[in-house]
Amino acid sequence: MAPWLATGLIYASALALAAGGITLLYMSTRTFNFAHASMATIGFYVIYTGSVLGGGTPYRYFPLAFLIGGLLGVICYYGLNRPLLKRRAVEITLMMSTLGYDLILLSVIQMYCDYLTFSRRLFPRRVSMSIYDFELLGVSAATIILPLVAIVFLTALHLFLVKTRFGVAMRATIENPVLAGASGINADRVYMLAWVIGGGMAALGGAAMSMAITGTPVLGMNSIPFMFAGAIFGGLHSLYGGILGGFVIGMTEYAGVFYLSQIFGPWVLGYRMGIPLLLMAATLLIFPRGLAGIPWAALVRNLFGKKGGIRV
Amino acid sequence: MKSQSTQRNLKSLLLNSEILAVVAILMALTFFLTTRGLPMVLTILVDFAVFAIITMSLNLETGFTGIPQFGRVLAVIAGAFAVGAIPGRLLAALMGLPAGLNYTIDTVQFQVSPELTAALSGSWMLSLLFLFICLVIAALSGAGIGWLTSRPAIRLREAYLGISLLAFGDFLMWVGHNWVPLVGGSTSVFVPDPFRIFGGARFEAVVIAIFLAALLVYAYLNRLTVSPFGRALKMVRDNEVSASAAGKDIVKIRTQSLVIGSMLAAIAGGLYVIYTGTVTAMGYSRLVWTFWPWAFMMLGGIGSTAGMLLGVMVLTIMRTLITVYRFEVFGFLMAWGINPLWLEFTLMGAVIIGVILFLPHGLVPEKVQSILPASRVNSILSKGFGAKLQ
Structure with a gap:
């Protein structure tokens, strides 16, 4: 497998998870979660700390990363999001409140890095997680495991939403909160x-992303535009759209930069972040509400010959 | 009866957050002046002035027009990069020094920049002209980027627009970081210093100049926002449908607001660059130049220009307090090797959250202004409209 394709697959799976998380939160609580940035970084530091101090492969710590991300999400919900939702705050206020939470988490991350550097004699500010990886079937394990993790996780999420009572309740609330409340949800x-x-998806995404790119305290901060781009590209009104959007945005960046650098030379590498952004801008200019204008979910359903069901 | 109302007035005066904030600011500034001396106070003032202009421009776009401007850094970058790239080149070309694409390479910079500053420090005329050109270039590039951002701003709504602006702000920073001829890529570009002519008083002079600029912007925005144009902005913000029904061209008003706001922010970026004397692309992150102005704006009270000044000042002083007392008060963190300066981020985050939860309208809530003075309304009512009602 070509190196760009291998890294691109990991990166795109990570973005798919993160963008899916953003879409889920936006659909259910109307909140554009800026704190996704720091939650992703924390996911990375969970697997980093685990691999360095606890030993073993980084993959052992992915469930822990998910749990910690989820915990941070719960704190954000009860401390911040819930009072604001009760007050019927506007979208921008909800967005700004998560930015405040993000800045606090960012300072915690930076302090934690200082602590690791000083007290543990580690170098947590520039980490290449791939050195903790092992080889599987001739390629680095992350190339196989992480897309699998993403697929398994998203399948589980899909089954949860479709097959369980709580999942159905969740979809009902997203679809129509008033009606769902009236029927006792x-x-x-x-x-x-x-x-x-x-929150868990953000942390998983950040952890997965650190296997592809250099892990720094601003890993999430730097990649949050792409997570948003993925969510917007997917249309913000369909969870599967968001996941697909994240994957497409991630793959476009790697594929685009690879082919463009073959044509124009290596200087293109510096402008790599322009590629997904142009993709997002083009999508938005043609469909000002993202790809929600196109019934993606219906298209996918038709593709597999499934009909009916509530669109998530 | 009268004493009761005076008492109530006094009570409301004491509880008035604006007055309390002003008193606290004055006390803090006096405290800094007595314990740390004048340079400390001047540093606070210049930080305050630069961010005040940016925050006021943000308030014009977000607070008055309702555009979610999450790309404030775009306009600041436009001003800073333009002042870093163009006026120095012009001067170098005039003096016959290298002014082409290689102007920004660091070896050339170290050779050219001292000569340029030496030339400026010789002539009042040239210094003033240079400063003027810097500001004009910053304003023009800011207006240009404002017009460019107004194109998507017409089509996109709310969060979509905010995220797009945020993403392109990041992209512009990376362009500056990678394209060396712009502002030197990962190295810095020196800006010839038009204030060098003041000699030893250079710092004081530049602080006073920027502070005056902030006051000018304040006066201008205060006039602008009570003008018919300012009322049109609020009308668009509150209800686009009713604004267009009243014959307001929404596209034009949003564009004008973005162009003016971006122009002001770019001037602030240009002034900041002249003050520091260098431009480094990576210094223009969205954290400092977009999110912090947002925090200032939310503390000050969205939609009130005077509130911006208070919000910026209060937070600038709090940040300075953390920097000054990082060892005395927060020294316990050093035991774990933690740099207390990260508390600045904690402070900003806590301020944003605290303001949203407990002080939703900020220190100076926006005042509801009647479009006509009360006397006019009464006279109209008594003449025609009111007479019919009676």
Whole structure:
């Protein structure tokens, strides 16, 4: 497998997870979660700390990263999001409140890095997680495991939403909160669960991303435009759209930069972040509401010959 | 009866957050002046002035027009990069020094920049002209980027627009970081210093100049926002449908607001670059130049220009307090090797959250202004409209 394709697959899977989390939170609570940035970074530091201090492969710590991300999501929900939702705050206020949370988490991350540097004699500010990886079937394990992790996780999420009572309640609340409330569904618990899953997906995404790119305290901060781009590209009104959007944005960056650098030379590498952004801008200019204008979910359903069901 | 109302007035005066904030600011400034001396106060003032202009421009776009401007850094970058790249080249070309694409390479910079500053420090005329050209170039590039951002701003709504602006702000920073001829890529470009002519008083002079610029912007925005144009902005913000029904061209108003706001922010970026004397592309992150102005704006009270000044000042002083007392007060963190300066981020985050939860309208809530003075309304009511009602 070509190196760009291998790294691109990991990166795109990571973005798919993160963008899916953003979409889920936006659909359920109308909140554009800026804190996704620091939650992703924390996911990375969980697997880093685990691999360095606990030993073993980084993959052992992915469930822990998910749990910690979920915990951060719950804190954000009860401390911040819930009071604001009760007050019927506007979208921008909800967005700004998560920015405040993000800045606090960022300072915690930076302090934690200082602590690791000083007290543990580690170098946590520039980490290449791939050195903790092993080889599998002739390629680095991350290339196989991480897309698998993403697929398994997203399948589980899909099954949860479609097959379980709580999943159905969740979709009902997203679709129509008033009607769902009238039929006895506790919206509060649904939102909390959305934050658990959304935060967990952010942390998983960050952890996976650190296997592809250099891990720094601003890993999430630097990549949050792409997570948003993925979510917007996917249309913000369909969870599967968001996941697909994240994957497409991630793959476009790697494929685009690879082919463009073959044509124009290596200087293109510096402008790599322009490629997904142009893709997002082009999408938005043609469809000002993202790809939601196109019934992606229906298209995918038709593709597999499935009909009906509630669109998530 | 009268004493009761005076008492109530006094009570409301004491509880008035604006007055309390002003008193606290004055006390803090006096405290800094007595314990740390004048340079400390001047540093606070110049930080305050630069961010005040940026925050006021943000408030014009977000607070008055309702555009979610998450790309404030775009306009600041436009001003800073333009002042870093163009006026120095012009001067170098005039003096017959290298002014082409290689102007920004660091070896050339170290050779050219001292000569340029030496030339400026010889002549008042040239210094003033140079400063003027810098500001004009910053304003023009800011207006240009404002017009460019207004194109998507017409089509996109709310969060979509905010995220797009944020992403392109990042992209512009990376362009500056990678394209050396612009502002030197990963190295810095020196800006010839038009204030060098003041000699030893250079720092004081530049602080006073930037502070005056901030006051000018304040006066201008205060006039602008009570003008018919300012009322049109608020109308678009509050209800686009009713604004267009009243014959307001929404596209034009949003564009004008973005162009003016970006122009002001770019001037602030240009002034900051002249003050520091260098431009480094990576210094223009969205954290400092977009998110912090947002925090200042939310503390000050969205939609009130005077509130911006208070918000910026209060937070600038708090940041300075952390920097000054990082060892005395927060020294316990050093035991774990933690740099107390990260508390600045904690402070900003806590301020944003605290303001949203407990002080949603900020220190100076926006005042509801009637479009006509009360006397006019009464006279109209008594003449025609009111008479019919009676």
